[in-house]
Amino acid sequence: MSSGSGSLMWFRKGLRIHDNPALEYASKGSNFLYPVFVIDPHYMKPDREAFSPGSSKAGLNRIQFLLESLRDLDLNLKRLGSRLLVLKGEPSEVLLRCLKEWDVKKLCFEYDTEPYYQALDVKVKSYASTAGMEIYSPVSHTLFNPADIIRKNGGKPPLSYQSFLKLAGEPSWASSPLSITLSSLPPVGNTGNCNISEVPTVEELGYEETQQDELSPFRGGETEALKRLRESIENKEWVAKFEKPKGDPSAFLKPATTVLSPYLKFGCLSSRYFYICLKDLYKNVKTHTVPPVSLAGQLLWRDFFYTVAFGTPSFDRMRGNKICKQIPWNDDDELLVAWREARTGFPWIDAIMTQLRKWGWMHHLARHCVACFLTRGDLFVHWEKGRDVFERLLIDSDWAINNGNWLWLSCSSFFYQYNRIYSPISFGKKYDPNGDYIRHFLPVLKADMPKEYIYEPWTAPLSIQNKAKCIIGRDYPKPVVAHDSASKDCRRRMAEAYALNHKMSGMVSAEDLRNLRRKLEEDQKPEVENKRQRKLIG
DNA sequence: TAGTCGTTGACCGA
DNA sequence: TCGGTCAACGACTA
Numbered sequence: 044m045s046s047g048s049g050s051l052m053w054f055r056k057g058l059r060i061h062d063n064p065a066l067e068y069a070s071k072g073s074n075f076l077y078p079v080f081v082i083d084p085h086y087m088k089p090d091r092e093a094f095s096p097g098s099s100k101a102g103l104n105r106i107q108f109l110l111e112s113l114r115d116l117d118l119n120l121k122r123l124g125s126r127l128l129v130l131k132g133e134p135s136e137v138l139l140r141c142l143k144e145w146d147v148k149k150l151c152f153e154y155d156t157e158p159y160y161q162a163l164d165v166k167v168k169s170y171a172s173t174a175g176m177e178i179y180s181p182v183s184h185t186l187f188n189p190a191d192i193i194r195k196n197g198g199k200p201p202l203s204y205q206s207f208l209k210l211a212g213e214p215s216w217a218s219s220p221l222s223i224t225l226s227s228l229p230p231v232g233n234t235g236n237c238n239i240s241e242v243p244t245v246e247e248l249g250y251e252e253t254q255q256d257e258l259s260p261f262r263g264g265e266t267e268a269l270k271r272l273r274e275s276i277e278n279k280e281w282v283a284k285f286e287k288p289k290g291d292p293s294a295f296l297k298p299a300t301t302v303l304s305p306y307l308k309f310g311c312l313s314s315r316y317f318y319i320c321l322k323d324l325y326k327n328v329k330t331h332t333v334p335p336v337s338l339a340g341q342l343l344w345r346d347f348f349y350t351v352a353f354g355t356p357s358f359d360r361m362r363g364n365k366i367c368k369q370i371p372w373n374d375d376d377e378l379l380v381a382w383r384e385a386r387t388g389f390p391w392i393d394a395i396m397t398q399l400r401k402w403g404w405m406h407h408l409a410r411h412c413v414a415c416f417l418t419r420g421d422l423f424v425h426w427e428k429g430r431d432v433f434e435r436l437l438i439d440s441d442w443a444i445n446n447g448n449w450l451w452l453s454c455s456s457f458f459y460q461y462n463r464i465y466s467p468i469s470f471g472k473k474y475d476p477n478g479d480y481i482r483h484f485l486p487v488l489k490a491d492m493p494k495e496y497i498y499e500p501w502t503a504p505l506s507i508q509n510k511a512k513c514i515i516g517r518d519y520p521k522p523v524v525a526h527d528s529a530s531k532d533c534r535r536r537m538a539e540a541y542a543l544n545h546k547m548s549g550m551v552s553a554e555d556l557r558n559l560r561r562k563l564e565e566d567q568k569p570e571v572e573n574k575r576q577r578k579l580i581g
Numbered sequence: 582t583a584g585t586c587g588t589t590g591a592c593c594g595a
Numbered sequence: 596t597c598g599g600t601c602a603a604c605g606a607c608t609a
Contacts, residue, residue: 203587203606288589335588344588408589415590459604463590470590534602541604585608593600 049075049145049232053138053152053167054127055160056184058112059265060119062221062313064181069151070225075232077145078120078127080113081134082243089249094383095400095436096250102436103250104403108263112309113242115264125228129240135166142171144235151179153310156189156353157442184310186214186318186346189353200354202366202457204335207347214315221316257401259438261305268306275301276320283324283331285338292408293475295398295483299406301338304439307345318342345444352443359446361427362553366456369551370540371560372418372425379424381523382417383432385485388515388522391471391498392416394484401484403438412465414452419537420464421529426453454537461537464530468498487519536563 050069057063070076087106090099097103117127130137142150150171155164164180171178182188192210193200201207246252261267276282290299306312321339325331334340357363361370380386385393385400395409410433416422417429430449434440450456471480478497482489488497491511496503501515501522508514515521543559544551 201606205587206607286589290589340588411589454604457605458587459606460587460590460602461604462602465590466592469592538602583609585606587604587606591601593598595597595599 048073049077049147050149050151050229051077051079051141051145051147053150054078054080054116055152055155056308057153057310058116059268059311059313060116060123060225061223061265061269062183062316063153064183064222065151065153065179066228067222067225068179068181069149070228073149073229075146076125076229077141077147077232077234078125078228079138079141080116080127080129081137082129082131083134084131085133087248093435097435100435102403103245104259104436105438105440106248106250107245108259108261108305108403108438109309110242110245111263111267112265112311115266115311117242119265120228123225123228125231127242128231128234128237129242130237131240135163138167139170141237142167142174142176144237145232147176149177149179153184154180154182155184156349158359159442183313183315185349186314186342187211187350189346189350192350193354200351201347202351204344204347207350208334208343211343211346214318216315217319217322221313221319223316259401259403261302261402261404261438263305263309263311263438265306265311268303268312271301271303271306272312272317272320275303276324279324279328282321282338283328286332286336287341287407288336290406290408291474292395292406292412293471293480294406295480298404302404304441305404308439308441314342314345345441348443348447352447359427359430359442361425361455364456365549367450368455368459368540368544369549369556370419370453370455371536371556371563373423373560375422375424378422378523379417379428381520382413382422382424382429386520386523387416387467388501388520389416389467389498389526390478390481390485390488390500390519392467394481397484399433399436403436410448411452412467412470414449415465416467418449418453419461419533421467421524421526421533423533423536426450426455429453459541461541462534464533467526472498485519487513532567535566539563 050073052066052069057065060066085098086100087098090097093099095102097106113127113129120126130141155161168178192207195210201210292299303312303317307314318339331337334343351366352358355364355366361367382392382396385396387393392413395405395413398405398409414429417424418426426449430445433445437445447457451458454461477494481497488500492500492503492513493507496507500508500513500519503511503515513519539559543555547555
């Protein structure tokens with residue numbers, strides 16, 4: 044056994060060496076260091092029932108990304124004279140066993156605001172403090188401590204970005220230099236009988252060799268994150284002029300953004316280090332863009348959603364969520380599946396959903412289009428269902444940000460102008476009139492579908508469809524809805540739902556919603572009947 | 582309480 | 596490429 048100054052560094056997110064205050068503190072004055080990552084089978088083991096390759100919680104792309112990040116972390120720890128100790132099992136059980144068996148005086152881990160970790164940390168902290176261990180759990184995943192912002196705002200999270208900015212100001216740590224490098228780490232202590240393994244491969248986790256024809260082009264890990272960051276900020280002019288809404292969602296050979304989000308999600312890249320790099324760059328250019336559209340503004344968006352998510356009970360649900368409009372979304376699994384499986388018949392939408400499936404990433408505006416289409420724009424399917432699909436398939440899916448954006452896009456919170464609907468036809472066309480993005484992700488439309496019809500192939504004359512070897516309804520689906528009438532109907536439903544929320548001052552009961560759903564369906568009946576009649580006559 | 586403003590809509594006409 | 600219109604929301608602020 045060690046001399047009694049061992050520390051356990053528990054990695055969860057924060058899979059990095061640079062700007063890692065928990066790791067730094069754990070190594071300071073310790074004779075031994077136990078750098079631990081616990082693989083939770085619930086998160087990792089194959090689930091054959093799931094709608095895509097992966098576990099019950101995560102798609103294979105993100106599992107792969109996490110494993111790559113862990114391998115990189117292990118390598119970086121080895122360079123400093125340590126290594127990553129990988130253990131398997133239910134995280135709190137595994138950790139408690141380690142704390143009991145090893146000689147640990149200090150337990151260090153990055154603070155996490157997600158409900159999952161909040162609950163987990165209560166268990167672990169309670170054991171560690173009873174056992175007389177020192178616990179160090181600093182906030183280093185975000186620029187600000189969400190609790191500080193909420194306190195400053197009188198106990199409530201700010202609900203607009205601008206008010207968040209005002210409350211937040213400049214982060215307190217930004218005036219002093221961050222600890223970016225570590226020169227060495229204490230050796231790993233005696234691990235006794237604990238079953239330590241190397242970072243597994245996906246095959247070792249039980250996945251078969253993947254059949255997918257196109258894999259995510261993004262590799263995980265701190266090394267890759269820092270390389271990507273360097274490459275992005277090398278182009279000073281590009282950073283200084285960056286305006287998020289002006290990015291091209293159809294750019295896939297060279298994405299219009301940094302694609303640093305997956306690295307921020309797992310903490311392979313410190314958001315604080317990224318922020319400091321941007322501030323340094325801004326100092327050295329004549330002019331630069333500002334929040335909300337600037338690159339620094341994107342990091343602040345992340346903090347905004349973290350803050351609201353932390354301060355809002357049931358943030359990830361409609362019911363019981365005080366900031367969420369109660370809307371009678373329909374429960375149509377057929378439409379959901381068509382959307383999820385890229386079979387809506389709208390090539391722009393289906394190409395984006397295919398990119399999501401294959402790459403685990405797509406441009407922010409592309410996410411807007413498909414989220415709007417699924418919910419308030421066309422299909423009127425519950426945002427929680429779309430959220431689940433994103434949560435599974437995105438390599439950067441982040442609890443606070445993903446839920447926040449679905450609340451936003453579905454006009455359930457933050458954003459309320461439900462008349463502004465993205466067209467599944469004309470929005471993409473603005474950026475990519477030739478349809479190169481569609482042709483890449485939907486090979487069935489690649490060959491000879493003329494650009495005049497690539498966004499609306501069902502309008503192509505049969506002769507053209509024949510020539511393009513793509514018959515609509517056979518080789519590629521007919522559109523699941525008519526956008527013009529569907530979006531009009533969505534607007535009507537949203538107006539009714541808003542009126543109900545207004546009338547009830549937000550206290551809409553389940554029964555109120557049921558009644559409204561019934562009313563909306565009855566209002567629609569004559570229209571459906573008319574359509575049927577027209578069909579009969581036609 | 583009234584007025585301002587809001588990360589990124591579509592469409593039309595100039 | 597621009598500005599106006601569509602129809603009209605809620606958070607925040609003075």
